[in-house]
Amino acid sequence: MKTKIIxxxxxxxxxxxxxxxxxxxxxxxxxxxxxxxGAEALSYFEKAKADNLEFPKVILLxxxxxKIDGLEVLxxxxxxxxxxxxxxxxxxxxxxxxxxxxxxxLKANSYIRKPVDFSQFVETIRQLGVYWVxxxxxxxxxxx
Numbered sequence: 001m002k003t004k005i006i007x008x009x010x011x012x013x014x015x016x017x018x019x020x021x022x023x024x025x026x027x028x029x030x031x032x033x034x035x036x037x038g039a040e041a042l043s044y045f046e047k048a049k050a051d052n053l054e055f056p057k058v059i060l061l062x063x064x065x066x067k068i069d070g071l072e073v074l075x076x077x078x079x080x081x082x083x084x085x086x087x088x089x090x091x092x093x094x095x096x097x098x099x100x101x102x103x104x105x106l107k108a109n110s111y112i113r114k115p116v117d118f119s120q121f122v123e124t125i126r127q128l129g130v131y132w133v134x135x136x137x138x139x140x141x142x143x144x
Contacts, residue, residue, distance in 0.1 A: 038068025
């Protein structure tokens, strides 16, 4: 059975905890990798490539991040042949139309605004996880 790895790129501690709790409660992922800024996320992929590790099945990416913002992280992921096919779901509080357009221009797979209400947030994460981790098929990222 393939490992169900999710990468969460999130700098808000409360949102990080809520997301992890919702994923664990619904048994969505077998492993959750957390990066708390854009530089940490990109470093993870460099190390994973160098060590030939399995990549996440989906990346949940916030836009407003320290060091390197989410748009730049998305740009790097899409420009790299080894990561460009990983589904990236933008999970952000931004409702700026320019952010939505730019994310889709950079080939984000989905753009979801974080609900403010706790129960709606948990349900959104559950649905997101069920679709992107359990139902969606992605190509293997292992080198031949």
